[in-house]
Amino acid sequence: MSGTDTTKEPIQALGGGGGPAIILVEPQLAENMGTAARAMYNCGLTDMRLVKPKQDWLSAKALAASSGASEVLKSAGFYESTEDALADRQFVAATTARPRDMIKTVWTPHHAGAELAKRATADTKIGILFGREKSGLKNHDIGLADVIIEAPLNPAYSSLNLAQAVLIVAYQWYQATQASEAEATPYGITRPANKDELNLLFQHLEYELDTCGFLHVEEKRPSMVLNIRAMLQRAALTEQEVRTLHGVVTELRYGRRDEAYDVRSDWKK
Amino acid sequence: MSGTDTTKEPIQALGGGGGPAIILVEPQLAENMGTAARAMYNCGLTDMRLVKPKQDWLSAKALAASSGASEVLKSAGFYESTEDALADRQFVAATTARPRDMIKTVWTPHHAGAELAKRATADTKIGILFGREKSGLKNHDIGLADVIIEAPLNPAYSSLNLAQAVLIVAYQWYQATQASEAEATPYGITRPANKDELNLLFQHLEYELDTCGFLHVEEKRPSMVLNIRAMLQRAALTEQEVRTLHGVVTELRYGRRDEAYDVRSDWKK
Incomplete structure (x- = not known):
């Protein structure tokens, strides 16, 4: 799955100004901010927001981890609180295991892709919250969200790396905004025999x-x-x-x- | 999306002996082998096969990167060639951009999840090939596969990290083998008002x-x-x-x- 066609224009994400904002709440490691930026850009997303990151997202380590997506890091916004990062958003999803003490609708990433793409088409500004590497989102942050996104994973080992969590959600978003043929057989200059x-x-x-x-x-x-x-x-x-x-x-x-x-x-x- | 319930049994993957084998062809970095193992185990896969890896997959770096999935690394098989790694497989998918000079059916990861789960249910032994970090799979390796899996990504930046490629494919496999409710609202001890x-x-x-x-x-x-x-x-x-x-x-x-x-x-x- 390697290979980037540099002659092609980057995707203009839906929703005005870069599709859903990806909001990392207190991320701990510069490298994870870099790989998250890469996963975002793989899926056409560019609006990264960092709430009190613990390391420098423009460090050499972060930039190296972002590979070709350093522009996403360079344009990332710094925020003092999750509320500040969400201030201009109209619909917010929190990625987390379903909370025990709050009643929120829970979407799979696949369903979230379709639902968020629909909202973005209607010009709703969307934010998606991702929690700390070790501990995830706090209840206070989850309370700011309209819905929960929970990825069904091996119940015995469901702990995702931060960038992998970003990738799963961003990937489903991107698929929902693109018309991809599920199966294709590209024939090039030949054709099926009659x-x-x-x-x-x-x-x-x-x-x-x-x-x-x-x-x-x-x-x-x-x-x-x-x-x-x-x-x-x-x-x-x-x-x-x-x-x-x-x-x-x-x-x-x-x-x-x-x-x-x-x-x-x-x-x- | 953090949180692992250690009281739960790990998923027994379909297809006998751990679901599709994930075959990394000449992976370069120990860390990527570790994060790939983690992505596999997140999705209930345990059969990792390494074709001439360039670094030690049991190094401290690899084990640290695998987080709680070190068992996957420890049980990984070493192979001298892609053919050897595939010898007992009956259906093989290669993850790559569609090749220009070969006619192979191309599946999206989502479609591949459904198709491979169907085959695994019929006891077909499946292998999924992933190429080198820098250069992907060589044509010779692609030629060994029955189908191609290509993830639709930002055409201006489609280069995925190795573990992220493994995650996308393994995640779609896992979703296809699980019945997940797309949307749910868990009410706990209360219920919707009448x-x-x-x-x-x-x-x-x-x-x-x-x-x-x-x-x-x-x-x-x-x-x-x-x-x-x-x-x-x-x-x-x-x-x-x-x-x-x-x-x-x-x-x-x-x-x-x-x-x-x-x-x-x-x-x-």
Whole structure:
């Protein structure tokens, strides 16, 4: 999943001025602020807000960890309190395990992606709160949020690294704002073979298998032919691959033979 | 999203022997192997395979980075080649940008989660390949895979940290194997108020607003009442909160008054 196309414009996130603000409350490690910035920018988010960070988010360590996303760190805002960081926000989600003593709606990150994208399209300014590495968000911070986002994880080991928590939420946001094809097969200059091309290949192959003797047992021939056809069908061959296979069959059958090789075992190293 | 319940059993991943194997091909940094192990275990995966890692995956740095998931590192297998690491696998996905010169089906991580979970349920042994930090998977490795998994990311900055790539794919796998409610509101010992309780609150509030004079402009009264009711409806109050609000109304109206305060501005600090 590496590879950045520097010729492309960075995503302009929805919601005016950079999509949801990612608010890190009292983050402890500069490196985590850097990797969180990287995860944000991977998902087209640029509005990072730091509430009383414990280390310098512009230190060499933080900038190195942010990799190509140092601009996110450099433009990050510093705030004295979570309230200050949220002042201009209209809808706020807190990422945390569901609190025991507060009644808040809990969304999965996937559901949150869809819901927040919908709100952003309606120009609602969104903030997403992430807590301290060790202890998460305090109840006071959670109380400032409209909803909770909780990622379903291995119940025996659900403690996420800060940047990984940011990534999961930002990734689902980004997916919800993009139309991605769930499955695609990019053919480039070729295309899927049509059935006529495939049938000609079957005819060619079966003719040669007949004449070389592979299909000589009369009663087994029909099922062998069907099986060979089935496996080639399943391969969903392209037109180019069909042409290649014609060549393979011809060369195997009529190509140069070196009788000095034991052709049955020489391919094994 | 912190908090691990140590009383709970770790997830037994599907597919026999730990769900998909996560195969890191020539990972460079011990720390990344540790954080990848953590991301795996967050998502219930335990079968880590390392193809010629450049650093020691049992070093102090790696173990520290794995946080509570050091068992995953300790049980990781070492392999001389990608082929060796895949030998017992029946279906293999390679995580990479779509290759230009090979025709392979490309899945989003979300789609891959569903497809791989389906295969794992049918006891197909799955492997997922992740490439080197700097350069990703080589074409030779990609050629060993049945499908490609490509995460749709900011086209101007799509380079993911290794552990983050592992997290995105493992997270989608885990979601596909779990039935998570997209949205939930856990009520604990209370429950949503019923409409009778809500109507009694409206009556109480409106009676007091009438007697204190807030609703004294006759022609505005109906719309004011409707607006107040609308905002309380929208709050989706619990039975407990309705009782609290009865108390709030009563105390505001009849509670102790200290005429020494300017009650209109004293709440502002």
